[in-house]
Amino acid sequence: MDPSVLTTLKILLIGQSGVGKSCLLCRFTDDTFNIDNAVTIGVDFKMKKITVDNNNIKLALWDTAGQERFRTLTPNYYRDGQGAILVYDVSNRESFTCLETWISELKTYSTKTDIIKMVVGNKIDQERQVTRDEGIAFARRHQTLFIETSAKTKEGVYMAFEELVRKILNTPSLWEKVEDANVVRCNDGNSSISEQKYCYC
Amino acid sequence: MEDDLPSKYEVIVIGTGMTESIVAAAASRIGKRVLHLDRNDYYGGMWASFTFEALQKWLDECRNGKTSDSLKSSSPLVQDGEKSVNIGNQFSTVFNIEEKWFIPEKLPSIGNLQSAKNTQTEDSPKEIKDGQTESEEILKQNDKLWCQAKIKTLGRKFNLDLAPKLLFSRGTLVELLISSNISRYAEFRCVNRILTWQSDKLETVPCSRADVFATKNVGLIEKRQLMQLLTLCVEYKPEGDEFKGFEDKTLKEYLESKNLTENLMHYVLYAIAMSNDTTPCMVGVERTQRFLSSLGRYGNTPFLWPMYGTGELPQCFCRLCAVFGGVYHLKRAADSVIVADTECKAILSDGSRLDCDHLVLGVADAPPEFLGSVPKAGLSRGIFILDRSISISDKESLTLLQFPIKGKEPITIIEAGPSTHVCPPGLYLLHMTTKQIENAVQDLKPAVEALLHTEYADGITSRIDTDTQSTQTTKEGDSVASKGDSNTQYGLLKPQILYALYFNCPETSGYDLSQNVPSNVHLCSGPDLEVDYEFAVKQAKSIFSKMYPDSEFLPRAPDPEELSLEVDEAAGPPFQSSEEPKEE
Structure with missing residues (x-):
């Protein structure tokens, strides 16, 4: 692992279809904006390095892969997430109303009780149906961070991610864990070095 | 809609x-x-x-x-x-479906507990101190006692499997997870202990080379024998002579021909070959090979269990x-x-x-x-929430036990603890699976009676301190619980069942x-x-x-990390620089 990187954080993007989750993600990671990618296909998660208060952090930003469409995200998606970005579309009231259910789903499946939540009102470049004050009130009620963004104009996007990461870093219990050496991730690289000790060949 | x-x-x-x-x-x-x-x-x-x-x-x-x-x-x-x-x-x-609680709905209130405690301890020095300490002490003790309400409060910390299974470290699923790159969605722990039930007690089966050297359960000559036998199985090739004449016989008969001690026979037959008395020799050899070839990839047993x-x-x-x-x-x-x-x-x-x-x-x-x-066939399943492991060791274990039943399929037992996120701290989860003969309660009875304490726990007495493994009990009358327990001499008590669920479900793998x-x-x-x-x-x-006969089955999915991170490091998105914190 890169020694200059303090930690890797898993960030979840949640919210109704069409609120611009993938656009936020693309704007943040690649600085691109493509209005045409109607439904998320092929985007699993994206990696991005960010520097917050002189700490190098690697972010694994997980997209919903369209599974939110019929409210069918897998519990597996939420596992070990340290931060969650709940996105709504300020030009679509319904996407704001249904944040309640996303919050409660997050509460049900999140495995870290102190996961940092951020409510993001996206598409502020468009005509509003939800005021900024309503967004703030919602965030206060659920004790989450709050920011408004436009993936199209870039406004607020970088700040949103930066704020979230800063808050996570201020909550050491979320990331200062002792690496559990007994947890196995299967991939080509990590077969045991001491194999001879075990096998009979 | x-x-x-x-x-x-x-x-x-x-x-x-x-x-x-x-x-x-x-x-x-x-x-x-x-x-x-x-x-x-x-x-x-x-x-x-x-x-x-x-x-x-x-x-x-x-x-x-x-x-x-x-x-x-x-x-x-x-x-x-x-x-x-x-x-x-x-x-x-x-x-x-049979569901049963072995603990009270609620724990007695602190007041009751206090009086219960006072009657049994003659002179507790804590009593002199202020009531605060006293009730804290009781609350702490309460931590070790379980009631239904407490289990329900912690209910979200359970992941109770309908179909508990393990992955062979070199089995087809692990290989598939790796080759398809789906492995990034899952984490595992190694099963670190394989137990067997022999002469009415649990024993740890030495399965790796290192285990065989280290074990105290088998003598020196036995160790040599076991190593030789396992090496034979690993090196087995169909054209070899070793198993000539045993093609139509059982694995047991082959092992008998090798003059193994009863102890070794048991280890190899039931635990390593995962067989029973009637398993054909060549099937047993194949299973032994599969077992041994998965050793050491991720740990000292062949198995992984998903977090x-x-x-x-x-x-x-x-x-x-x-x-x-x-x-x-x-x-x-x-x-x-x-x-x-x-x-x-x-x-x-x-x-x-x-x-x-x-x-x-x-x-x-x-x-x-x-x-x-x-035709109908079925599985008999049991899910048990326990207050400790079936075999306590100094650290949390993840256990596989094939419990042999004479003349029948063994009962497969998997025990997992809180570190795999299947139950809250302080508890263990035990799964039993076997082929349905009668019903789940009957089919699993031999293993339940052998391994678990099935009396009702009143919620006032804790039989044994889970952490220290001390055999001291908090109440003298509690010796009832340990009276019939042959394991007491080892300083171990059978785990208390807190909750048990039995059910039967269909098994259709045999049908076309x-x-x-x-x-x-x-x-x-x-x-x-x-x-x-x-x-x-x-x-x-x-x-x-x-x-799709002409298409590849789950080719490797691209890794987002490889794709986007390299680009970032090379250039860095332009808009980022304006907001980035100043460098020192």
Whole structure:
């Protein structure tokens, strides 16, 4: 692992279809904006390095892969997430109303009780149906961070991610864990070095 | 109903069990349009893992029958020459459900507990101190006592598997997870202990080379014998002479010919070869090879167990399916299948007609006439919440035990603790699975009685301190609990069952499910008896190759890390620089 990187954080993007989750993600990671990618296909998660208060952090930003469409995200998606970005579309009231259910789903499946939540009102470049004050009130009620963004104009996007990461870093219990050496991730690289000790060949 | 669901697909998959999910992922991965439905509001079907609350809900549904108001399919959607076959489920039945608590609903209030405590301890120095300390002390002690309310409060920390299974470290599922890159969605722990039941006690089976050297359970000569035998099995090739003459005999007979001690016989036959008295010799050798070849890849036993329970695994495949465009809809049942000639054309679901080229169905969702008159076979399952491990050691263990039953299939026992996120701290989860002969309670009885303490715990006395393993009890009368317990001399008490659930469910792995179905309908079996996933992966592969014979099965999915991070490091997005904190 890169020694200059303090930690890797898993960030979840949640919210109704069409609120611009993938656009936020693309704007943040690649600085691109493509209005045409109607439904998320092929985007699993994206990696991005960010520097917050002189700490190098690697972010694994997980997209919903369209599974939110019929409210069918897998519990597996939420596992070990340290931060969650709940996105709504300020030009679509319904996407704001249904944040309640996303919050409660997050509460049900999140495995870290102190996961940092951020409510993001996206598409502020468009005509509003939800005021900024309503967004703030919602965030206060659920004790989450709050920011408004436009993936199209870039406004607020970088700040949103930066704020979230800063808050996570201020909550050491979320990331200062002792690496559990007994947890196995299967991939080509990590077969045991001491194999001879075990096998009979 | 919000129904902007597209109406044409190449593959429709109904049910999110293991096999169905693998097929869905494989089809989606090669660019097929996939719709994946499940009538339940959770993933996994009979392969799911539940929180305690969700388990209760599932049990209620099993007891009361699901509200499948199969409205007669409206004809306008069925065209000329087509026939609508109603979906019913003779195989979704879970039966012989027996649920039992062994602890009180609530713990006695602190006041009661205090008086109970005062009567038993003559002079507690704490009594002189202020009441604060006293009640804190009691609360602390209360931590070790369990009641139903406490289990329910912690209910979300459980992941109770309907189909607990392990992965061979070099088995087909691990290889598939790696080759497809689906491994990034899952984490595992190694099973670090294989136990066996011999002469009325539990013993740790030395299975790796290092274990064999280190073990105190076998003598020097035995060690040599065991090493030789295991090496023979590893090096076995069909053209060799070693097993000549044993082709028609049992593994037991072969082992007997080797003059092994009873001890070694037992280890090899029941634990390493995972066999019984009647297992044919060559089958046993093959199993031994499989066992030994998986050793050492990730740990000192051949097995892995998924964090958060086995219900995670189907979800990993569903995630990949979705990433490549698969459409997911839970709580959505199919009402009927539309068949014309010998082909399935579409399904009807919630009043819509959804066309497909291929239909993949879990047995639980298959119309009875697709199944024909398949004979019934079943699994006997037991799920036990325990207050400690069946064999306490200095650190938390993840255990496999094949409990031998004379003349029958063994009872497969998997015990997992809190570090795998299947139960809250202080508890253990024990799963038992065996072939159904009578019913789950009867079939599992030998293992339950041998390993577990089945008396009711009153919630006032704690029999033994879990952490220190001391045999001291908090109340003298408690010796009743340990009286009949032969293990007391080792300073160990059997774990107390806090909650037990027994049930039977169908086992369809032995049936040819392709007999009565249209040519483009593919049925998937539910969980099978074996401890691993070999069957499910094999079945998924065979279904996929029937559908798309010329396509690769789950080629490696690209790694986002490789793709985007390199670019970032090279250039760095321009807009970032303006907001980036100043460098020192």
